Amino acid sequence: MLQLLINGLIAGSLAALIAGGLALVYGILGVFNLALGQMVLIGGYTTWWLHQVMGVSLFLSILGGMGTGALLSWGVFAVFIVPFYKRHRFLPLVTTIALGMILDGLILLAFQESPRSIITEGKMPIRFMGTYLNLPQMIMIMLTVLLLCLFAWVMHGTAFGRRLRAVVQHDYAAMSLGIRAPVLHRLIFIASGVLAACGGIFIGVDMNLSPTLAFPLTIKAYAAVIAGGKGNVWGAIFCAYAISLLEQLVVGVHWFGTLYIPAGFQSTVALLVIILFLLLRPQGLFSSTTRAA
Amino acid sequence: MTFFLHIVAMICILLFPVLGYNLVFGKGKIMHFGQEAQSIVAVYTLLVLTTQMHLSYGFSFFCALLAVSCVSLALAWLSLRLTPDGFGVLSIALQLMFLAVVLNWQSVTRGALGISGIPRAPWPEAQGLFVMIMVSSAVLWIACMWVIDTSIIGRQLAALSEHPWYGEAQGISRRRLHIIVFLLSGVGSLLSGAFYSSYIAFLSPSDYDFPAMIFFVMCVVAGRPGSVRGVTIATILLVVLREGIRFIGLPIHLIGPVRLILFGLILFVAVWIRRDSLFPRQRTV
Incomplete structure (x- = not known):
C-alpha cells in the first residue's frame, strides 16, 4: 500500500506541475488548450536532445528545455490564442487541436517513435520504509514541492501575485485599477508553458518520452482542473495528486480480495473524474466565486 | 481503377458521419467532439452480434440502431444539461472511455487486435457493385441532409445556435432539436460503420480514436460549418488529399508526420478564415 502511495506521489507531482499552470490559464482566459500534452513533450524532448545528442550538461539541458517551453508558449499565445479568444472563447479549442x-x-x-530517456544511468532503486524509489524520483518530488512553494510565494506574497490574482478575479476591474491585464495574460500563458516543459523533463528523467503520451497528459490535467474547480490553482494541484493516487489504487489493489481491475483501465480514472464531476458537481470541489457589483 | 474505387468508397463512408456531425457542430454549434463514441457503440454492437454471436445481420443492425440511439439520446440530454465547453470536454471523455472499454474488454471485442474476417454479406462481393451501393446510399444521405438543412428544422437549428434564449422565446424546442440532430448523427455513424467494416473486412479500434474525430471537425470547418454542399466538397478534397499523399514520393516513415502537419495547418487556416463565423457572436440591438 505504501508503495502505491509513493507511486501516486511521483505521478501526482508530474500532474500537479501541468495542471497548476493550466488552471491559472483557464481561470484568466477561460480557454482550453488541447495542445498542452504536446507542449509538455516538446520541453522533455528538447532536454533529451541537448543532453543525450548534443552532450550539454544536465543542468543546462534542463534550462534549455524550460526556455524552449517558454518560447513555444509565447509563440503559441501570439499565433493560436490571441487572434481568436477575444472573438469567441471556444475558438482556441479548435486552433489548439x-x-x-x-x-x-x-x-x-x-x-521518431522510439522511447527517449534523459537520464539512462543512476536509476537504481533505493529501499525506503519498505518501498522502492530511485534518486531521480526523490529529487523530482522535492523539486516539484519547491517549485509549488515558490509559485505559492509569488502568488500570495508579492505585488506581482496580487496583480495576477486581481486579473483572475476580474479582468476589466483590474485594468481599471491600472493593471496591464494583456501583459499578464501573456506572462501567465508563458508560465504555464514553462511548468508544462518541467512536466516533460520530469517524464524524460523518470520514465521514457514517447509521442503517444501527449493526449493522456492533457486529459489528466483537465480532469484535475475540472475536479479542482475551474480556475482554482490549488484545487487543481490537490486534485492532480488525488487523481494520480486513485489511478494507482484502482489497478494496484485487489478489491474485496478477489476483484482485479486490468492495468489498461488506469487511464479511465481521469476520464471518469471528468464525467462524474461535470455531471454531479460541475463547479468542482473548490469552486471560487467571482466578485460582482 | 481499383484505387479510384477505393477513394470513392472512402469518401462515401466518411460522408455519413461527417454530414451528421455537420448538423450538430456546424449548423447547431453544439460543442460536440464525441461523434466517434456513437460510431464505436454502433459498429461494435453490429459486429459483436454478427461475428461473435452469429445472429442475423438484420437483427444485429436493428440492435446496433437501438444502441446508437440510446447513446445519441444520452448525448442530447447531456448537451442540454451542461455548459457548451463542459459538454465539449465530456464528449471527448466519453469517446475515450468507450475506446478504453473496447480495448480492454478482450473477451468480447478482441481488444487492440480488432475483429477480423468480417463477411461482405449482405452486401455484394464484387467491389464495383459494392461501391455503387455505397455511392447511391451516400447520395441519398446528402439529399436527406440537404432537405433537413433547408427545412424548418434547419432554420430553427440556425436560430437556436445564434441565440438559444431568443430562439426558445420564439417557440423553438431546444430539447426536440437536440434529440433530432444527435439521432441523425448516430444513424450516420451506424451506416458508415456498417459499410466500412464490410468493405475492409476488418475492424480496428484505432480507426475510432481522437485523430479520427479531428478529421470530422476539419471537414466541417473547412467546408463552411452548416453548409451541406461545402462540407461534402471539403470531405471529398480532404479524403483525396489523405489517400493521395502516399503518391508524392515521400519515404514511408515520413507520410504519417507530414500528413499530421499538413492537416493541422489546413485546420488552422480554415479556422482563421472562419474565425468570425465558426461561433457567431450574438446579435444585439
Missing part, C-alpha cells in the same frame, strides 16, 4: 496535430507531426519527424 490544429496546433496539437502540427506539434505531433513535428515530434514524430524530429524524434
